[in-house]
Each structure stands twice: as C-alpha cells, then as structure tokens.
Amino acid sequence: MPQPAATEPIVELPASEGMHVSGIVFASRELLGDEPGDVFDQVRAVATLPGIVEASYAMPDAHVGYGFPIGGVAATDITEGGVVSPGGVGFDISCGVRLMAAPVALGELHGDQLGRLLDALAALVPHGTGPGGLWKLQRRDLKRLLVEGAELTVAEGHGTEADLARIEDGGRLEGARADVVGKRALERGQSQLGSLGGGNHFLEVQVVDEVIDPERAAAFGLGEDQVVATVHCGSRGLGHQVCSDAIKQLQPAMDRAGITVPDPQLACAPVDSPEGRDYLAGMAAAANFARANRQLIGEAIRDAFEDVLGTRDVRLVYDVNHNMAARERHTVDGRDRELCVHRKGATLALPADSPQLPDDLRPHGQPVIVPGSMGTSSWVLAGDTGRAFASTCHGAGRQRSRAQARKRIHGNTLRDQLTGQGLEVRAKSAAGLAEEAPDAYKDVDEVVRVCEQVGLSRRVARLRPLGVVKG
DNA sequence: ATGTAC
Numbered sequence: 001m002p003q004p005a006a007t008e009p010i011v012e013l014p015a016s017e018g019m020h021v022s023g024i025v026f027a028s029r030e031l032l033g034d035e036p037g038d039v040f041d042q043v044r045a046v047a048t049l050p051g052i053v054e055a056s057y058a059m060p061d062a063h064v065g066y067g068f069p070i071g072g073v074a075a076t077d078i079t080e081g082g083v084v085s086p087g088g089v090g091f092d093i094s095c096g097v098r099l100m101a102a103p104v105a106l107g108e109l110h111g112d113q114l115g116r117l118l119d120a121l122a123a124l125v126p127h128g129t130g131p132g133g134l135w136k137l138q139r140r141d142l143k144r145l146l147v148e149g150a151e152l153t154v155a156e157g158h159g160t161e162a163d164l165a166r167i168e169d170g171g172r173l174e175g176a177r178a179d180v181v182g183k184r185a186l187e188r189g190q191s192q193l194g195s196l197g198g199g200n201h202f203l204e205v206q207v208v209d210e211v212i213d214p215e216r217a218a219a220f221g222l223g224e225d226q227v228v229a230t231v232h233c234g235s236r237g238l239g240h241q242v243c244s245d246a247i248k249q250l251q252p253a254m255d256r257a258g259i260t261v262p263d264p265q266l267a268c269a270p271v272d273s274p275e276g277r278d279y280l281a282g283m284a285a286a287a288n289f290a291r292a293n294r295q296l297i298g299e300a301i302r303d304a305f306e307d308v309l310g311t312r313d314v315r316l317v318y319d320v321n322h323n324m325a326a327r328e329r330h331t332v333d334g335r336d337r338e339l340c341v342h343r344k345g346a347t348l349a350l351p352a353d354s355p356q357l358p359d360d361l362r363p364h365g366q367p368v369i370v371p372g373s374m375g376t377s378s379w380v381l382a383g384d385t386g387r388a389f390a391s392t393c394h395g396a397g398r399q400r401s402r403a404q405a406r407k408r409i410h411g412n413t414l415r416d417q418l419t420g421q422g423l424e425v426r427a428k429s430a431a432g433l434a435e436e437a438p439d440a441y442k443d444v445d446e447v448v449r450v451c452e453q454v455g456l457s458r459r460v461a462r463l464r465p466l467g468v469v470k471g
Numbered sequence: 472a473t474g475t476a477c
Contacts, residue, residue: 066472092472130474188474199472240473323472402475 009060009450013040018262019047025058026388026454030446033399042069045262049074050270051082053332053339057388059346060450061397061442066091067265070345070398073391075330078271078338083259084280085268086246088342089325093242094173094287095201095234096321097369097394098294099380102305102314104227106207106466113308115424117205118467120304121229122426125203125297126195128471134194134296142190143178149288150295158299159316165358167319168348171291175327176284181238182245185282189238189289194296198432198471200395201233202371203297205424206378209464216382216460219364220317228463229301229314230378231294232371234323239286246279271327271340280325280340287324294319317380318367322347322394330389341389349383349392349457368457370448372396373441374433374470375418378463379448385455392457393448396441405440406431424467432471 011032013023023043025032039062046068047056053075062071067087076082126132135158137145145152150171154164164171178186196203208226211217222228235242250267253275254260259268269276298319302312325342332339350357350366357366365383372378373396383390400408411430414437418425427433451457 090472095472129472197472198475201472234472237473244473 009453013044015047019044020052021047021055023047024055025062026450026456027058027060027062028446028450031060031442031450038064039069043072045266046072046074048262049076049083049085049266049268050259051076051080053077053337057391059391059393059456061345061393061395061447063398065344067263068342068344071393072344073342073346073388075339075341075389076271078327078340081270082340083268084271084276084325084340085266085342086243086250086279087265087267088344089243089283090323090344091240091243092234092323093239093283094290094321095323096290096294096319097371098231098298098319099317099369100229100298100301100314101221101317102227102229103311104309105225106227107225109227114205114466117304117308118424118426118469120307121203121301122469124300124304125469127469128428129198131191132195133192134300137190137193139186139190142186145292146178146181146285146288147176148172150291153292153295159295163295163298163316166316167291168321171295173284173287175281176288177281178285180278180282181242181285185238185241185245188241189236192236192238193289193293195236195293196233196297196469196471197236198429200436201471203469204230204378204465205467206230206463206465208461209377210462212459212461216364219361220367220380220460221315222317222380222461230369230371230463231297233293233297235286235290235293238289242282242286246282250275250279283325287321290321291319318369320347320369328389339389343391345394346391347394348390349381350390351383351386368392370395370444372444373438374436374468375421375423375438375465376444379444380460380463381448381451381457382460384458387455392451396444396447398440399442400440402435405437406434408439409434409437423465426468427470429471436470
C-alpha cells in the first residue's frame with residue numbers, strides 16, 4: 001500500500017519572492033536535523049536563477065555549500081536564457097568515486113596481507129594536499145589530456161579500453177578546451193595528475209557485506225564477501241583554480257546581462273554567452289583531468305594488488321562524478337528541452353533502458369557509488385525512476401563543520417578508535433582525520449533508504465571498510 | 472575541496 005503523502009520524506013518549498021520554481025528537498029526529519037533553515041534558504045535562492053525549470057532540488061544528503069547546497073540539483077533551459085553557475089558545480093570540479101572489484105574473497109586474505117595491501121596502496125598512491133602525482137607530463141600533453149580525458153590515459157598504457165566503457169561519457173567529456181584554462185590552473189594540475197588530495201578524499205579497501213539486489217549486483221560484477229577498492233577524489237588544484245577564476249570572470253557578464261541574484265556566490269552567466277561557454281569548456285577540461293586522475297589511481301590500485309596478492313585482474317565496476325554541469329535533454333512540462341543540469345554533490349543515476357548506458361548495463365540502470373563516512377558502510381546503488389533529472393545522493397552528507405569536528409576528537413584518538421575496530425588506517429594528517437570523523441556526517445544508511453523510498457535510486461549492495469588511505 | 476588567505 002502506498003505511503004500517505006504526509007509521511008513521505010519530501011519537503012516542498014513553494015515558489016515565492018522571485019523564485020521561478022518551487023524547491024523540493026528529499027529528506028527525512030532525521031536527515032534534516034534541528035536547523036534545516038540554511039539549506040532551505042539556499043534551495044530557494046537557487047530557484048531564482050534565470051531559466052531554471054521544474055524545481056530546485058536537494059538530495060537526501062544535502063547540506064549548506066558555496067552558494068548552492070552540496071546535494072543540490074538544478075536545471076536551466078539553454079534556449080530560454082538559462083544560466084550556468086560555477087557555484088552549482090563546486091570547487092572540486094568532477095570530484096567523484098570509482099569502484100574496483102578484485103577476484104578475491106575476504107576469506108582468501110590471510111596473515112598480514114590486508115595490512116601489506118594498505119601499505120602498498122599508501123606507498124603507490126600520492127595522497128595529501130600539495131604537489132605530487134603519478135604521471136609527470138609536459139605542458140602540451142596536459143593540454144591534450146584536458147581534451148581527451150581518460151581516453152589519453154588509456155592510450156598511453158595506463159589501463160584498458162574496457163575501463164573506458166565503465167566511466168561516464170566513455171572517460172572523455174566533449175566540449176573541453178585547454179585554451180580557456182588559466183596558467184595557474186595548468187601549473188597546479190601539472191604536478192598533481194594521479195593523486196588523491198586531502199579533505200574527504202580517500203582510498204578504501206572494502207568487502208561486499210550485503211547484497212540487496214542479487215541480479216544487479218551480478219550484472220555489476222559484485223558478489224558477497226568480494227574484496228573491492230573505492231577511490232574518492234577529483235580535479236585537485238586544477239579544478240579549484242578553474243572554479244575560482246570563473247567566479248571572478250562572471251561578474252562583468254552578469255552586470256552586462258542585467259542578472260541579479262540573491263547571493264553573490266550564485267554568480268552565473270547565460271549558457272549561451274561567451275562567459276558561459278568558456279566556463280563550461282574549462283569545467284569540461286577539469287572534468288577530463290578528474291577522470292584521468294581516477295584512472296591513474298585505478299592503475300596504481302592494480303599495481304598494489306599485483307604486488308601483494310599476485311593479481312592485477314581488478315575490474316573497474318564504475319566511475320561516477322558528483323560535481324558537474326551537463327548539457328542534457330529532458331522532458332519538462334511535456335516538452336523535450338535542452339537543459340544545463342547542475343549536480344553539486346549529486347550523482348547522475350540513469351534509469352534502466354537509458355541509451356547512454358553500455359549494452360550490458362542498460363537493462364539494470366546506471367551504477368552509482370556512494371561513499372559513507374570513515375569506518376561506516378558505503379553503498380552501490382542503481383538508477384531507478386529518473387526523477388530529479390535522473391539524480392541521486394553522493395555520500396553521507398556533512399552534519400558538522402570541519403572546525404566543529406576537530407574540536408570533538410583528536411585525530412590520533414580517532415585513529416586508535418578505528419584501528420581498534422579492526423580498520424587498517426594509513427593517514428597523512430591527524431587534523432585531516434579528525435575533520436572526517438564519522439560523527440561529523442549523517443547516517444549514510446538513512447540517506448540511501450530515503451533515496452530508494454522516493455525513487456531516486458535503488459539499493460544494490462552495501463560495502464564494509466577494511467582499510468583506508470587518507471590525505 | 473584548496474599550495475586551508477594574495
């Protein structure tokens with residue numbers, strides 16, 4: 001029997017005061033917490049953007065971010081003056097998650113193999129802030145990579161053609177231009193290609209703890225007790241610099257177009273304007289950098305498994321990003337329209353039968369990988385109804401600021417706690433570890449439960465962490 | 472997220 005509407009975990013914010021559409025927040029009371037006002041205000045502010053259609057959405061893990069909520073989804077109609085806003089993409093352009101599955105069951109790991117695997121991963125994968133990357137390349141090769149993405153990485157011997165079919169857009173986002181990426185962005189990227197970074201970025205070794213949907217799990221190449229590796233990282237300093245540069249450059253365009261927004265952090269430009277086009281071309285370049293970055297780290301993961309367990313047959317299950325604006329066609333108000341869909345801390349979750357999916361995944365819907373907080377579960381989901389422009393959550397969602405988290409626990413205490421739970425921890429910065437304490441995050445199990453209840457995505461399998469490498 | 476401020 002369907003649930004009565006009043007108990008559905010959905011909050012509607014009616015259009016008012018300059019809002020072109022209403023706000024729709026998919027969240028239970030538990031996820032909203034005691035003070036949801038700030039994130040509601042951001043959802044309402046996004047609804048004032050020129051050309052926005054359908055609704056200003058927030059996913060179940062939403063929390064306050066720069067201008068847009070992290071967990072925000074907003075689409076504008078490109079042919080009707082719709083805008084693109086860097087704040088709707090985020091500073092870490094095309095930050096995302098990659099899941100790789102090893103041909104190894106947990107029971108087959110013996111002695112100190114898990115610890116040695118974590119040692120090998122920590123030694124092979126550059127992690128932490130600042131420079132250091134797996135692939136040192138010339139400036140002209142970096143510029144090529146910004147256009148070709150993971151395709152170039154594979155062409156240069158880092159991975160296989162089969163990998164590309166498991167990356168969004170085949171690993172290469174069209175429309176990227178290197179000439180709009182500034183000198184500082186290029187400098188920062190050149191020394192960081194193939195690196196994890198800091199903050200909430202991590203590399204985990206996990207085990208498939210529970211299979212919820214055996215048919216989809218099998219189609220994704222996942223079985224109970226299987227050992228897997230998850231990588232969460234993005235476009236490092238390059239994407240950050242592209243975003244910062246764009247925010248500065250957009251203000252004149254806004255003045256010229258007479259666009260006013262309720263918050264300077266919502267700086268934007270019509271998609272169909274020189275500034276809008278340049279931002280999207282630079283954003284695509286940073287997205288290609290992020291895809292190549294995760295591809296290189298994926299190869300290093302294979303190297304580590306080969307060193308310790310004698311196999312590099314570690315398959316790429318899927319690589320998703322959760323910080324981008326994409327040109328997509330969707331039906332809105334009965335019309336097929338060309339939209340610019342911002343997903344910031346939100347993941348594309350294509351439903352079954354979507355033409356963009358590779359043949360073998362098409363009947364099942366797009367795989368979505370949702371990292372939990374440290375020491376807690378991560379989830380594999382699949383696209384379901386295509387609601388909210390085919391979007392779903394991206395993680396547990398922060399509920400306490402980094403500063404608040406640091407006050408509550410020292411990094412070394414947390415490391416001892418996690419180690420006491422049997423987790424292998426390889427962390428570069430104690431302060432960084434404390435900022436990512438599990439209680440700084442919402443309950444990821446509740447986040448994915450709500451996603452499933454409202455039709456954003458369905459649960460496929462739950463992953464339990466065995467060891468973590470953190471910057 | 473981030474050479475955690477230019």
